[in-house]
Amino acid sequence: NAGVTQTPKFQVLKTGQSMTLQCAQDMNHEYMSWYRQDPGMGLRLIHYSVGAGITDQGEVPNGYNVSRSTTEDFPLRLLSAAPSQTSVYFCASSPYQGSASEAFFGQGTRLTVV
């Protein structure tokens, strides 16, 4: 069982470039989310989705776009990369049943913007 798969694992971008971080889950979970982890800051929520076609902003959404066209996929787009977006990005999924469930996390994507 693959669980939550993030690609790529590592990426270096130049300032101003755009890219998409991929996230796919095979557990038929309704809830998916993106977090960024910075030293000493814990994990901060970027965007989340409670089902296909529904997305919402988290704590730090600026500079990122998401869409949820299928239950399985929840890509995160960086529109114009900035050095401040250098971080480790985690995608998570959980079954959304009107309450909070255990979130399953991907292995993370380490992004460096130069």
Next chain:
Amino acid sequence: AQKVTQAQTEISVVEKEDVTLDCVYETRDTTYYLFWYKQPPSGELVFLIRRNSFDEQNEISGRYSWNFQKSTSSFNFTITASQVVDSAVYFCALSEAGNGYALNFGKGTSLLVTP
């Protein structure tokens, strides 16, 4: 405002010592959930426990135990007889209905267990 506070940034103990990681949370919801996650040096996030606001029973799982006290808004985590493999960053998180049950993480406590 920080909703989850983990005041201990780093803790260092010697193997076999007991250690308690503190977590204080803030919420106005009556229904909420609390979590602990472990992040070992390899970087993945490992789920440890989920507790809802209506269940104040303490929980024990092997060497791990959790103390939930609504009166002090705390959800502390104790490792008994620590081992080197317990070295990791531990995150406490709060989930509320008001933001779609997204996880709101504390900044984490880095635990180092030395032989």
